[in-house]
Amino acid sequence: MTTAKPGKPQPRVRLFRRRNRLAAKVGVGGGPAAEPGKLSEEAFERAMKEIEKAAEDYPDWVRESLDELGAELKAAWDLPPEERVQPFRKIGRIAHELKGQGGTFGYPLISTFGDMLYEFTQTDVKIRDNLLEVAKAHLDVMRAVINDRVSGKGGSIGQDLKLSLDQAIKKYSGE
């Protein structure tokens, strides 16, 4: 590996090797012989406590997202199938948000159902009533998770919710 000289072919790859500015800034050196640093136990505990605090409020604020999802679903119902793309996309967006939240706050079932609904909305087919029924079934189980505060894997209640969702999907997908 060399520095380019006159008459040499134009380099195809240029490299930039910068000093480790972040390490220097967070007080763990940054020079070539610097030891790696780590997060202190105290800082980790503080952050965990903040997540735990937020988890207590999560069921309250996630209801807003579920209500928004319900409103988009209603908007889709009120339109003919060929005009439902916009609200269905919005449903997908909200589902994706829900997927990204639940697990952080101790509600992994919200992440699971949110992910399932998101994947389900990634379709190009005409959005007929049966698709909206499936979306509604997802909304219903997510509401149940939050109303009953089904945290963690949810035990037998979680299993029942998954089962009822599977049955709804089969029923309305015509399987």
Place this chain on the structure above:
Amino acid sequence: MANFDFGLLSVLVAEDNQYMRSMLRTVLRALGVGTVTVASDGGAAIEILRNLKTNPQKAGVSTIDVVFSNWQMEPVDGMMLLKWVRRHKESPDRFMPFVMVSGFSDRKRVELARDFGVTEFVGKPYTINSLMARINTLVNAPRQYVLTADYFGPDRRRNRETPPGPERRVIAEDEIEVIYDDR
């Protein structure tokens, strides 16, 4: 091993969900990050970054060391923000560490972000452990930056080991130029 002291660190968080934005800000503050600036989407983040050079008072902060961004945002998403940071002439630092925090965690999406120069990727839902693992890598294992005809960003090959399949990086020694080295 010394403990990180994030007191001097300045982080920009771009997240359109107000609760998740507030959560990430609170977590970063709890980890000891000195300054956390927030933006409600990629466009607001670009405005802050643009003002860093020309009008720091308007930006509300004098420097940004790391960006944490959600991917799915409207009207300007995290990928547009990443592209702007890496490629735009008004970017205050094209080498800025950029962490994508996203529920788009399938391989295809992660590779897309990598090919646009993302530094680290945190899948949502995140945990403190997953967040910290990425911060550890940011600080302890920074990579050289690579500029080619179609890429600018951290070296996409993290490890020096021999690849499992055939070597795809076929390039002569004199086709590589070290532009900058202050390590």
